[in-house]
Amino acid sequence: MISTATSPVHTPAAIPITVVTAATIRSLRTLLRSPALLVSPLAQSLFFLLVYTGQLSTVGETYLPGGSFIAFLLPLILVTGVATGAGAAGTLVHQDVSSGYLDRLRMAHGTSAPFLAGTLVATLIVVAFQQVVTVAGAVLVGYRPGALPGVVAMLGLMLVLGLAVALFTVALAVRGASTSSINLVTLVVFGMSFFTGFFAPVEQLSGWMRAVATINPITYLVETARHLESGAALEAAPLATAVLVTLLVAGALACVLSSNHARRNR
């Protein structure tokens, strides 16, 4: 029986967090139903883990006196995994923008912010899961974690990087960029991670690679991650903090500017 009420439904305005929670659940569901988005970053990380440790662990341990090559390599593998996994946020938002679904939600709620926030949270949950599975995979090939708080702190740092990557991809998606443009964010972070002390400490690199690694902001994130995991002194932490804060602020600003651009051009 069709309701004959024609006055619009006036419900008390929902507490925003309720809508964010619903949006997070919805985005999580979408991610779980998108095997490519869920599995690819994980498969990539595990693949690198296997290949690099299998091919290079014997060589690597020669220039890491007393150290574990897997432990040395793991933060970089986590960074590349984060770069790929966090990009899913942009992919989800792009789908909603191009189909008009985000417009529909914005019309219903008044703003699209809770839905974008839900997508970010859901992506970070999945990235955290992928990171934990990667660490578990590393354990299977010989990695022996340091103290649990250190490992958790390392994963926390990766999640913050993941949030920054996700913010940039969401900003591009809101602005109406194509999927290939959105994927450039992932590609840039992924590519930059190889110009760090990927297989060897920076001080053991030479020539242009050492110069590039020295100025590469990802280097300091990786160094700090390694120090957190091993319990060593956090010499690179101030620079790593500055890098992360800069990336987060820039990512958030990009989202705001993109939203304003989209609003002006409607």
Added chain:
Amino acid sequence: MPTSPAIEIHALTKSYGDRVVLDDVSVDVARGSRTIVLGPNGAGKSTLLEIIATIRTPTSGSVRIEGHDSREHLRDARRSIGLTPQSNALDPLATPTEIFEFQGFALGMGRRGARERARELVELFGLGEHSRKRIAQLSGGTRRKVDLAVALIGEPPVIVLDEPTTGLDPLARLDFWNELTRLNDSDPNRTLLISTQDLHEAEVLATDIVVLREGRVVAHDTPDTLKRRVGERTLTLGLANRAAAQHLITKSRTAFQAEPRAEDLVRLALPEDSNVLETALEDIGAMAGAVREIRLSEPSLDDVFVALASR
């Protein structure tokens, strides 16, 4: 019963740089009507509907939905509208139930309210067997039903549909038209605003038609009035032979004319005065034995479209 228009558009203009998409559009959409916006590609139909639905902002001018100005009282205006966009604006990986519930959350419903409303809509649109399937698995016709149902979650008094049956097969289209007519008939205060290029769809659904051309309203009236504006009804008779045709032309009290391409056909243009038709039928009755064929035709919406909407 309130008689104010459901939608009031005043001096609406939308331009992107030098390109003017809507030019000084002023239209009132009657409450309870099924108003069709007709126009060729690029006339501005979708832009007009999107501005009314508050998805786009006008360059100038105003829109009022159920008395709420869409700029000053945006929230109230939005709560008064349900939109079914041109393409399926749905999450392809979600089920209809999930989409309805989520839309309910977005509208500010609590969990229980959203679930109840989702159940109502599943039942209302006969989506029971599809309610747990993902949108990507549904047929085009079923997806459009889901799209329409989403527009109804908040029970808005105004439903805006942008070319709702594009891409549907004839049976699915007919089913959809029946849904729209049922919605409109079930509530005299519910207004449907529909854009289409399908003249048959306009013929079936319209109580009012707005004709857009190059961003301007060139006509706004009932279908019958628009048809009479572009042409007149015609009575065509096929008679036994040329002599019978000539006899009728000569003896009739009305102005039958010979049809140039067929000597046994005659034609009478019918003005609004019903006496002319009555007189003609009396004259025809006097020579009924010679009549082989009788046909009453009137301008169609195709004629309206060609005369008003095309360049």
